[in-house]
Amino acid sequence: MFVDRIEIYVRGGNGGRGMCSFRREKYIPRGGPDGGDGGRGGSVIVRAVGNADNLSPLLHKKHWRGKGGESGGTYQCTGSHAADLIIPVPPGTIVRDRDRGNLLKDLLEIGDEVIVGKGGRGGRGNKHFATATNRTPREFEPGEDGEERHITLELKVIADAGLIGFPNAGKSTMLSRLSRATPEIADYPFTTKHPNLGIVSLGGDSTFVLADLPGLIEGASQGVGLGHEFLRHVDRTRVLIHLIEPFPLDGSSPIENYHTIRRELGTYSQELxxxxxxICISKAELTGSEEVKNQLEHDLCREVFLMSSVTGEGLSKVVGQAAKLITELRKADLVKKVKRVEFATEKAIRTEVPEEAAP
Ligand SMILES: Nc1nc2c(ncn2[C@@H]2O[C@H](COP(=O)(O)OP(=O)(O)OP(=O)(O)O)[C@@H](O)[C@H]2O)c(=O)[nH]1
Ligand SMILES: [Mg+2]
Structure with a gap:
């Protein structure tokens, strides 16, 4: 089962209790307070890991509680800190506080993590409460409570290119032809109900991630069909490969179908x-598909590709074009990232050196 949205309860572990004790040793009268501090409670952390591709493993565990820290001991021994509790999620997961609605973190890359339930601090032992006038303090602190909240995890697939189009356009077949992914393929609409990812190899080390997405129909931006479920996942792809079936089974016009999907994308978000x-006409080996391609090219005044996943005709051209666009966009993203880092560093330097101190 593919799960891309889930709500869970998290609670950091409580801090350990501080100790109240007095040093008792032969020949050391009135040894004084020696109660150690409690250990820190374990935090609950959401971390992006490489071996997860959706949120279904979390479906049956709705409560995540961190372990409590150990109590302080005698002889000024501090209790052990509890280990953190890790919730593994796939990269692309957005973590939000359910009640406040604020974004806690967008986990984009493997290794990204966020503390969602901070473990409580350990309580202080009685040795901290000794003063000049009170040399036998019996006070100690209980451990601090762990932070608790409900969080929502939402997965938005991250892919370089996304296959979009009407149901049955041949999206899953194309993905299976280009990568090792094995999506379900059938001649009825809405075979694909959740995104499938595949890695397309371009020779050498260069690859890109291709996503096969559920079919889109008129009204999808309002929730018809798989609606938002589909559109949400397109959000984070760099390039769209729009597949158009030349002879739809329902007899509709392929050109009209193209415009319908464009309208839905525009209604959902300008960014999309x-x-x-x-733009790509699929099932090229069917007679007459070339005319459909020429007609669409003429209407839109831009290049339209023609390809068949069955014969392999035209596939390399589409992949080549996708790779070219992805490389350009990756470069642009990198430049933006470098600029952001430069800006942040400059700002940090400026705040560190007060103006009057600067030469
Ligand atoms: N002749 C021909 N048939 C194709 C080609 N590509 C896909 N098909 C057929 O078209 C039908 C639909 O293919 P899918 O890959 O399941 O289509 P889809 O776009 O993923 O459909 P949904 O998941 O329902 O949105 C299947 O019967 C495929 O065998 C092609 O290049 N040529
Ligand atoms: Mg499919």
Whole structure:
């Protein structure tokens, strides 16, 4: 089962109790307070890991509680800190506080993590309460409570290119042809109900991630069909490969179908509508598909590709074009990232050196 949205309860472990004790040793009268501090409670951490591709493993565990820290001991021994509790999620998971609605973190890359339930601090032992006038303090602190909250985890698939189009356009077949992914393929609409990812190899070390997404129909931006479920996942792809079936089973016009999907993308979000798009007529080996391609090219005044996942015709051209666009966009992203880092560093330097101190 593919799960891309889930709500869970998290609670950091409580801090350990501080100790109240007095040093008792032969020949050391009135040894004084020696109660140690309690250990820190374990925090609950959401971490992006490489071996998860959706949130279904979390479906049956709705409560995540960190372990409590150990109590302080005698002889000024501090209790052990509890280990953190890790919730593994796939990269692309957005973590939000359910009640406040604020974003806690967008876990984009493997290894990214966020503390969602901080463990409580350990309580202080009685040795901390000794003063000049009170040399036998019996006070100690209980451990601090762990932080608790409800959080929502939402997965938005991250892929370089996303296959979009009407149901039955041949999206899953194309993914299975280009990568090792094995999505379900059938001649009825809505075979694909959740995104499938595959890695397309371009020779050498270069690869890109291709996502096969559920079919889109008119009204999807309002929730018809798999609606938002589908559109949410397109959000984070760099390039769209728009597949158009030349002879739809329901007899609809392929050109009209193209415009329907463009309208839905635009209604859902302007950002989606502005994404780079490769337009592609599928099932090229069917007679008459070339005319459909020429007609669409003529109507839109831009390049339209023609390819068949069955014969392999035209596939390399589409992949080549996708790779070219992805490389350009990756470079642009890198430049933006470098600029952001430069800006942040400059700002940090400026705040560190007060103006009057600067030469
Ligand atoms: N002749 C021909 N048939 C194809 C080609 N590609 C896919 N098909 C057929 O088209 C039908 C639909 O293919 P899918 O890959 O399941 O289509 P889809 O776009 O993933 O459909 P949904 O998941 O329902 O949205 C299947 O019967 C495929 O065998 C092609 O290049 N040529
Ligand atoms: Mg499919």
């Amino acid at each position: 509508a502005e994404k780079s798009e490769i």
